[in-house]
Amino acid sequence: xxxxxxxxxxxxxxxxxxxxxxxxxxxxxxxxxxxxxxxxxxxxxxxxxxxxxxxxxxxxxxxxxxxxxxxxxxxxxxxxxxxxxxxxxxxxxxxxxxxxxxxxxxxxxxxxxxxxxxxxxxxxxxxxxxxxxxxxxxxxxxxxxxxxxxxxxxxxxxxxxxxxxxxxxxxxxxxxxxxxxxxxxxxxxxxxxxxxxxxxxxxxxxxxxxxxxxxxxxxxxxxxxxxxxxxxxxxxxxxxxxxxxxxxxxxxxxxxxxxxxxxxxxxxxxxxxxxxxxxxxxxxxxxxxxxxxxxxxxxxxxxxxxxxxxxxxxxxxxxxxx
Amino acid sequence: xxxxxxxxxxxxxxxxxxxxxxxxxxxxxxxxxxxxxxxxxxxxxxxxxxxxxxxxxxxxxxxxxxxxxxxxxxxxxxxxxxxxxxxxxxxxxxxxxxxxxxxxxxxxxxxxxxxxxxxxxxxxxxxxxxxxxxxxxxxxxxxxxxxxxxxxxxxxxxxxxxxxxxxxxxxxxxxxxxxxxxxxxxxxxxxxxxxxxxxxxxxxxxxxxxxxxxxxxxxxxxxxxxxxxxxxxxxxxxxxxxxxxxxxxxxxxxxxxxxxxxxxxxxxxxxxxxxxxxxxxxxxxxxxxxxxxxxxxxxxxxxxxxxxxxxxxxxxxxxxxxxxx
Amino acid sequence: xxxxxxxxxxxxxxxxxxxxxxxxxxxxxxxxxxxxxxxxxxxxxxxxxxxxxxxxxxxxxxxxxxxxxxxxxxxxxxxxxxxxxxxxxxxxxxxxxxxxxxxxxxxxxxxxxxxxxxxxxxxxxxxxxxxxxxxxxxxxxxxxxxxxxxxxxxxxxxxxxxxxxxxxxxxxxxxxxxxxxxxxxxxxxxxxxxxxxxxxxxxxxxxxxxxxxxxxxxxxxxxxxxxxxxxxxxxxxxxxxxxxxxxxxxxxxxxxxxxxxxxxxxxxxxxxxxxxxxxxxxxxxx
Numbered sequence: 001x002x003x004x005x006x007x008x009x010x011x012x013x014x015x016x017x018x019x020x021x022x023x024x025x026x027x028x029x030x031x032x033x034x035x036x037x038x039x040x041x042x043x044x045x046x047x048x049x050x051x052x053x054x055x056x057x058x059x060x061x062x063x064x065x066x067x068x069x070x071x072x073x074x075x076x077x078x079x080x081x082x083x084x085x086x087x088x089x090x091x092x093x094x095x096x097x098x099x100x101x102x103x104x105x106x107x108x109x110x111x112x113x114x115x116x117x118x119x120x121x122x123x124x125x126x127x128x129x130x131x132x133x134x135x136x137x138x139x140x141x142x143x144x145x146x147x148x149x150x151x152x153x154x155x156x157x158x159x160x161x162x163x164x165x166x167x168x169x170x171x172x173x174x175x176x177x178x179x180x181x182x183x184x185x186x187x188x189x190x191x192x193x194x195x196x197x198x199x200x201x202x203x204x205x206x207x208x209x210x211x212x213x214x215x216x217x218x219x220x221x222x223x224x225x226x227x228x229x230x231x232x233x234x235x236x237x238x239x240x241x242x243x244x245x246x247x248x249x250x251x252x253x254x255x256x257x258x259x260x261x262x263x264x265x266x267x268x269x270x271x272x273x274x275x276x277x278x279x280x281x282x283x284x285x286x287x288x289x290x291x292x293x294x295x296x297x298x299x300x301x302x303x304x305x306x307x308x309x310x311x312x313x314x315x316x317x318x319x320x321x322x
Numbered sequence: 323x324x325x326x327x328x329x330x331x332x333x334x335x336x337x338x339x340x341x342x343x344x345x346x347x348x349x350x351x352x353x354x355x356x357x358x359x360x361x362x363x364x365x366x367x368x369x370x371x372x373x374x375x376x377x378x379x380x381x382x383x384x385x386x387x388x389x390x391x392x393x394x395x396x397x398x399x400x401x402x403x404x405x406x407x408x409x410x411x412x413x414x415x416x417x418x419x420x421x422x423x424x425x426x427x428x429x430x431x432x433x434x435x436x437x438x439x440x441x442x443x444x445x446x447x448x449x450x451x452x453x454x455x456x457x458x459x460x461x462x463x464x465x466x467x468x469x470x471x472x473x474x475x476x477x478x479x480x481x482x483x484x485x486x487x488x489x490x491x492x493x494x495x496x497x498x499x500x501x502x503x504x505x506x507x508x509x510x511x512x513x514x515x516x517x518x519x520x521x522x523x524x525x526x527x528x529x530x531x532x533x534x535x536x537x538x539x540x541x542x543x544x545x546x547x548x549x550x551x552x553x554x555x556x557x558x559x560x561x562x563x564x565x566x567x568x569x570x571x572x573x574x575x576x577x578x579x580x581x582x583x584x585x586x587x588x589x590x591x592x593x594x595x596x597x598x599x600x601x602x603x604x605x606x607x608x609x610x611x612x613x614x615x616x617x618x619x620x621x622x623x624x625x626x627x628x629x630x631x632x633x634x635x636x637x638x639x640x641x642x643x644x645x646x647x
Numbered sequence: 648x649x650x651x652x653x654x655x656x657x658x659x660x661x662x663x664x665x666x667x668x669x670x671x672x673x674x675x676x677x678x679x680x681x682x683x684x685x686x687x688x689x690x691x692x693x694x695x696x697x698x699x700x701x702x703x704x705x706x707x708x709x710x711x712x713x714x715x716x717x718x719x720x721x722x723x724x725x726x727x728x729x730x731x732x733x734x735x736x737x738x739x740x741x742x743x744x745x746x747x748x749x750x751x752x753x754x755x756x757x758x759x760x761x762x763x764x765x766x767x768x769x770x771x772x773x774x775x776x777x778x779x780x781x782x783x784x785x786x787x788x789x790x791x792x793x794x795x796x797x798x799x800x801x802x803x804x805x806x807x808x809x810x811x812x813x814x815x816x817x818x819x820x821x822x823x824x825x826x827x828x829x830x831x832x833x834x835x836x837x838x839x840x841x842x843x844x845x846x847x848x849x850x851x852x853x854x855x856x857x858x859x860x861x862x863x864x865x866x867x868x869x870x871x872x873x874x875x876x877x878x879x880x881x882x883x884x885x886x887x888x889x890x891x892x893x894x895x896x897x898x899x900x901x902x903x904x905x906x907x908x909x910x911x912x913x914x915x916x917x918x919x920x921x922x923x924x925x926x927x928x929x930x931x932x933x
Contacts, residue, residue, distance in 0.1 A: 057543055089549030102544035105639060107563040115558060118549040151638045167548060337772065460915040465866040466871045467906050470887065470894070474903070478895060485895070529798075574775055581777035585868055599873055603787045611787060618780065626775060 002073070004174060004207050005031035005054075010067035012046075012053045021278045023049040023194035033088035034205040036198070036240065038218030040254070041228035044275045047211045050228070051177045053093055054209075056084050072174065090120045093168035097180040103152040109136075109163055110148030116167050124189065135166040140196065146317055158189035165244065166199065175207045194221055215254050219243055227251050231287035237310030246318050247305070247312035249291045285315065293318075297317065330630045334623045341619035345612060346389050393616060397610035403602070406645055408613035417497050419594030422586065423579045425501065425510055426518035430575075434522040435568065438529025443556065445534055453526060460523030465582050469516040469589035474510060484509050486591040492525060513590040517582060520574050528571055532564030539563075565636050573629030577622045661922035667915040671908075675730040682724035714900040717889055722901065726908045729883040732876065733909065736793075736862035740800035744862075747801065748808025749847060755809070756816035770809045778803035782865055786874045796875055800862050811854045815847040849927045856920035860913045867909055883909045895909050 012024040021213050023046045031037055041047040052058045054069060055078065069076040071092065075094065076084065088094075096102045104112060113132035129148065136144035139143055139162040152160055178197070182190040198221050201208045212218055218225055219239060226236040227248065235248040246252045253271035272289035276282070282289060284299040291298070297315045304313050392398070398408035422575035441450040460468075477485035489509030492502035500506030536542060537560070545555050591597070595614065602610035674681065713722040773781070776835040785799035869875035870884025878885060883905045890901025 004517055052543075055547055057546055059538060059543075085546075085549050085551060088547070094544070094547035096540055096544055096547075098540065101540040103565065104541050104545075104559050106565075106637065107558070108638075111558075115545070115550055115554060119551065119554065121551040164544070170548075308543050341774075361901060369760070375733045425932070458917060458921065459914060463910055464871075464913070466868055466884075467887070467910060468681050468855060470891070470902060470906060474899060478897070577775065578777040581780040584779065584783065585872065588872060599780075600874075603783065604873060611784075615784065622775065 003030040004033045005071060006068075006070040007031075008052070008068045008070075010050065010053060010069060011065045012049050012058055012062060013065050014062040016061060016279075019279045021062075022163075022231050023278060024279070026067070026162060027226075027228070027231075028067075029226060029233065029236060030273045031175070031207055031209065032118060034207055034223045035224065036201055036208045036210065038222030038225040039211045039228060040207060040213065040215055040218050040225060042213055042275050043118075044230075044278065045228040046231040046278070047213075047228045048179050051094070051179050051209065051211050054177060055088055056081075057094075057266075071073070086120070088113075088233060089116060089173070091157060091173050092175045092177065093171070093173040095161075095164050095168050095178045095181045098184045099157065099164045100152070100184075102164055105152055108149050110149055113148070113163075113167055113170065116170055120171055125283075131170060132166075135170050136163065138169065138200070139163075139166045141166070157185050158193065161185060161189075161193060162196075165169045165193075169200065169204075172204060173206060174276070175209070176201070177209045177211070178209045180213070181210075183212070190217070197221070198217065216242070216256060230281055231278060232286070232313060233311075234287065234314065235312045239256070241310060247310065247317040247319055248287075248314050249293055249318060250287050255288075277287075285313075327631060328633055330627055332403075337623050337626075338620065341623070342390060342393060342616065343386070345615050345619070354477050362589050372571070390422075398613035398616070401602075401607055403605055403607045403610075408609045411610065412598070412613055412617055415593060415595045415598050417499060418592060419583050419587070419596055420451070421499055421501050421510065422513055422517060422592060422594060423576070423583055425514035426516075426521060426579055427576060429514060429518040430521035430525050431572070434525030435529045438526040439533045439556065439560065439564075441526065442530035442533025443537060443560075445469045445530070448473075450530075457526040458521040460519045461523050461527070463519070465516060465520060465585045466589055469513075469586055472512050473517055473589070483512050485512075486589075488593055512588050513592050516590070517579060517586045521579060521581065524571065524575060525568070528568055529564060532567055535559055536560050536563045566633065569629060569632055569636065573625050576625050577618075580618065580621060649686070658922050661918060664915040664918035664922075667911060668919060671730060671912050671915070672734060674727060675734050678724075678727040678731045680723075683725045703933055713904045715903050716886065722886075722904055724907050725881060725886055726883065728883060729886055729905060730908060730912065732880060732882045733866060733884075733912065736797060736800065736866045736882070737859045739800070740797050740804065740862040740866075741855055741859040744801045744858065745808045745851060746802040748805035748810075749812040749844075749851055752804070752812025752814075753816045753844065755846060756813050756820055766809070767813060770806045770813070773806040774810060778861070778865060779868060782869060783874065786869060791874065791877060793876065793880075796866065796869065799869075800865060803865065804858050806861060807858055808851060811850050812847045816851050819846040820828040853920060853924045853927055856916060856923060860916040860920065863909070863916075864913055887912050 006170075008028045009026045010024055010028070010058065011022070011026055014021040014023055025046070027050060029037070037049065047063065047181075050056065053064050054076070056064070056079075058064060064077055066218045067077065071087070074087075076087075083244045103109070105168075110129065110132060112214050113135070115129040117123075117131050129145075132148060133145040136147060141159060143163055150302045152163070155163065161184075164181070168182065168317070181197075182193050185193065193218055197208070197210075200206070201270055208221075210218060210221055222239045224237065226233050227242075227250065228234065229250050235251045237247075242251065243261050245256060256269040258272060259268060265271060271290055276286055276289070282299075283301075285291070285294070285302045288294040288298040293316050295316070300315075302313050304311055305317050324536035324613075396409045398630050399410055404411055426561060437453050441453045444450050473485050476483045487509060489506035490503045491500045491506060495498075501510055506625065527567045541563070543561060544553055545559055550558075580596075583592075583594060584600060586592065587594045587596035587601055595617075598610060599614045601607070602614070658769060696916055713726065716722055755763040755770075781803045782799040785802055786795060789795040789798065794879070866875055866882060867884035867887070870882045871887065871888045873885075875884055876882050881889070886905040887902045887909070890898075890903075890905070893899075893901050
């Protein structure tokens, strides 16, 4: 069975006053049906922009400048807006980070859900309401039909995010892109939503791209993980393997800096330096300035080392004979 | 919600009180109060009699209370020039101003808002830039100048529309309105256009700024991600989200419209309340000035109150409190 | 600063507008030397020259480029002097209103408590009251004349500055570094001067530019209505008003030329102000 999503050399750039910002600088990956993929990176790594690019939701001054995104055989880049719109919400859905910002405070939940239902010809109002109520119940909101007439501010943060998830699930999409959906929530709620999303994805066979800066959440959730740095994928592979034996020094650094990894009383490890400005990337490997293993070779473009379903973009991948 | 209404109404009443105190101070304490009541060329006897009758020899706070009392019964005195009660005079002229103001407000809203939304939706299109350029002009040109140009173009050069005065009227609800006749409408067009230009420009700019901001918001992104059409997004999301700042300015600007009616009415010889105040200032018809000020303050406060109350209707967050999920 | 100038220069319209403003300002400043006639010298006016179309060569021996008005004044000179007065009034009123308003706004933000509440309530009230009505009322109460007019203009405008300064100062106060400054033994006014004031300046300048244009427009409107400057010192508004009755008979130049001069001045200032505002608003910058 062919992959659900095939991305090849996707490039998204922002034309700013200060210059061209290469937010996504040539990423490629496949996603199988029902697979859960974690996309990890610090802020500024381009992970969110990558997510938006998949749906064609990049706002000007940014635009996709190259590459290919094949969804179920169809090429998305360059597709007519109207056809893209038909895909959005129906076959590919997206959840954002802050539900307080994504839900319109002036419309009821029901009104917003019905808009989403009827965007794809969901029949009359009554039928749409039933569908909406069902979706709300599915994400665990009690007394769903009554809650349809409530406004977003009458819900707590966690509940609001569930509403957003419910909207994403309305048309049973093949793929859900989740952009840091739990970052704005309390830790306890985070764990809940995480577990529920995993269960929902499994049970409906929906593929999930989970974008996050937190390796820990991705570890619990994903089948495969991709690590992004400065607009590129620096490591990818099955989550267990990558986390146990990372190949890229950046991944290693991320893992080491997790508080869970620290011994009590020890200082928290940190990757020295800061993420580079995407306007002025050094030639060669963008991570080199912060890497403990960097040498002269790293001033040139690092090769992509692939082996047994894993890859790393590095001159000196850890754990492999250089 | 009820508490909100009551709170706002109390504030409104307080403002009215403050305004009355201000007008009182302005006229009675600064100016010579006797000049408000009788014409400067009255005889000594009449002066003395009036002073006693109105209690002008009483302490200031007593006078203020008397003033308030008179206001509440609608007694603003008699106009020097017309020798009829001020209230009657003002009310007679009010319909003319009202229809002018209303016409211009409607033009501003129904033309300005859609244009502004379009300019905000496609900010870089040539049509957008054109709209914004015109709005800068509408914003900066003084009302009297616009009126001049309108008269020059449409009345003098083209001869399409009359250059001034109100047209024929017809009765509705016991009041004479000129928009009910064709001739009346012809006379209404230029002044209404003149008065509306500023508001039009403002509505365009506001709608554009609001739309631009909303279009970049997560709400719109999320709606797009759900597959909503652009038209639906504009209609159901954008319009709602920009409504609050628009209504605010709308309400505030209505007062400004009434104010600028002063200029428009002068240029077009429109027999409304605005022309009345100008004439009364130049002829020192003080009772009319007092009456006009208090009336305007009252209209202001009422409008602000209505705007405040409409927030509650528009923004659901102000309506019900405390229903936790 | 260089960035600022470079960004400003990106809009060609703004550059053009700035140029126009500079030209008009210099013309106005140099009016007494550039104008062929002194329009205030009543003795030098020839009634025979009155109401003549542009291009007419009058008794002074020179061509009246823009015609003459009802009193025989050379319109070109009258416009130059009128611009002078308009600019003077606008700048004076704007400067005073800015100083007053900024002081009030910053004080309110700095002192807090009931002072803040009282000042801002008054300011808010005044903001909702249209400037022209306020000016009208003040002129009616105080009478006519230059000082009275400036007072009226200032009273109508200081509220905008107060609100802007208050907003900027409040935002700045909430920043952490000011908390730190407060805990050191620095006198309050020092904090205000070195920290609050510089941060209020950019928005104040933007508001100031637009308000100068508004003051000029307001003064013109008042003069047009006959409530502004006395007829011996005609500002542009009065010139337009004087020429208004002649419009119907086709002698339009008496109103139109002063009007055009006024518009050019106001619109250019507004365009410059607009550009400044866009520049200072980080959200709209791409």
